[in-house]
Amino acid sequence: MKEVHISATVWDKMDELESYLTNELKLSKKLAFRKTAKMRKFIHSLGEPILYAKCRFKKWAARGFYCAVFEKSWIFAYEVFDEGIIVRDMEHTSILKE
Numbered sequence: 668m669k670e671v672h673i674s675a676t677v678w679d680k681m682d683e684l685e686s687y688l689t690n691e692l693k694l695s696k697k698l699a700f701r702k703t704a705k706m707r708k709f710i711h712s713l714g715e716p717i718l719y720a721k722c723r724f725k726k727w728a729a730r731g732f733y734c735a736v737f738e739k740s741w742i743f744a745y746e747v748f749d750e751g752i753i754v755r756d757m758e759h760t761s762i763l764k765e
Contacts, residue, residue, distance in 0.1 A: 669714040670751030677757050709737045710754050724763050
């Protein structure tokens, strides 16, 4: 299993998502945290030997990132190194363009 590092960009977006879930969608803080906890668990699973496909989205493809889809709604872009992986970005699928 490779070591997984998560960029500040991804942490910030997850914090924004929690705020959105509680403030805009009026979910409880507990439910919002549960949702992002599942996402964090998924992110850490990216260190497993399974390698996802290279990203087809322009903003990540040019950088050679791999993409992993979480619950058909969120895409995580990451780089692979000998020492581990770095999760660089995340977006909701509705925002991304090919």
